[in-house]
Amino acid sequence: MLAIVDHNGRFRSITIKHPGSVHDAAVLKDSSIYRNAQNVIPQIFKNVNGKTIPYMIVGDPAYPLLPWLIKGYSGSLSAEEESFNVYLNSARQVVETAFGRLKARWRILCKKMDCNYKFAQQIILTCCILHNFVKNNNEKFFAEWLQEVMTTAELFPQPKIDRNRERNSIGATLVRDHLKEYLASNYPLRKALIR
Template identity: 35%
Template sequence: MSRGTFHFVLELIEPHLKAHRPVLQRQLESGLRLAVALWWYATPCEYRSISTIFGIGVSTVCMVVQEVTAALRKFLGKRCITLPSGTRLQETIDGFAQRGYPMCPGAIDGSHIPMITPSVDAAAYYNRNGWHSVVLQAVVDHRFCFSNVFVGLPGSMHDARVLVNSLLYRKAEDQGRYLFLHDVSVHPSKLCVSNVMHACCVNVQNQRKFNKALNSARIVVEHAFGRLKGQWRCLSKYLDISTTLVPDVVFACCVLHNICEINKEDFPSEWSLVEADGPAPNSADCTDQQGHGHQAIHSAIKSIL
């Protein structure tokens, strides 16, 4: 994240951080608190490692992460993650048409977010890959930005059930199964939730051609998940936080993902993480995994602040 983007985020959430600053954190500037949270989001660091890096208490790190997470969700959630409408909707449809799939307002898929074994109803969170997780369902536009996010249901739940339980599905049901009511200059039946498309199983020429076009659109959401987990590495390890806090952290990372994508932040291709069917990676100390010493980390923080 560049300095400009950092200060853009800080300007938007600083009023909340100042208004809800506990007595023990009054000496911590808002910029430092945002930097602490961003470092936790972006690395596999544990609280104790960040405590050493920034020279603050472990409990303070925990509280700062929770407060910044709440601020990102409350003040930037609806601003940064919204279904396209008007001109933006038409641009999204045109963007997918250029990929070879017409009349598409977004690509939808699910991803598993690793977490530690929950203390309550652990079996429900045990997914088919053999680890505990919550499901992130997301709609992505042609620019790899999230336009709808639904997260928090247990990892054992099937994708179809996740969709039916999502606010996206309920919105369509309330609108007669239409998500985009006469919002573009096309027939609205082409944009209803009942027309969620999936690949054909019959291997004949027409089906193969359709599947190829569909995959050209669907790959956008896969890339978005890879970029999300590649940039915000806390989502690629077992999240060692309360089960109730996991959805908020995931949502906050999706907000930051959109901000970085819109601002065209640099994203090296080697950062992208491919969805895997095997065990999720274990937590690791950030200095061991990335090879950064404390001096280099402090230099990076200083350049942002």
């Protein structure tokens, strides 16, 4: 499943067509957001130290670096690159929280679904719609629900997949480097807590 989550933790775009073994970048390329990025993503720009920076979606390391999708640095990192990743990952925390709460509220997503695989897509979509509904209506969420989900995740871990197969856009690389330099010059350098 590929999903775009807004800053309030609501699902805005969902792609549910592929089994979990398909590489995330392949799912992205098959999504409506990839095919229609110029029409879907607001064409908003901000001047950051003399460079025009487009509105971008924050992605995880599995996705390619694109003009409209930014991700962190990988490999051996400089202090500035590590700090950039820490700041970027703090923005991604909204996505992690949304997925955690989605699975915590609708536990059917945490286990094998006893239904035809074609119907599973409808179940996942329905859970995402219900997630947005309860989010919009400020329904209570109980932290102990997350603990139960974490226990399930430990029992059924996902397979490890090589997540760095895609080439990055040169223009997007320049934007990311510019933002890295801006953060390093204007904010304290941060270190990752886990290495």
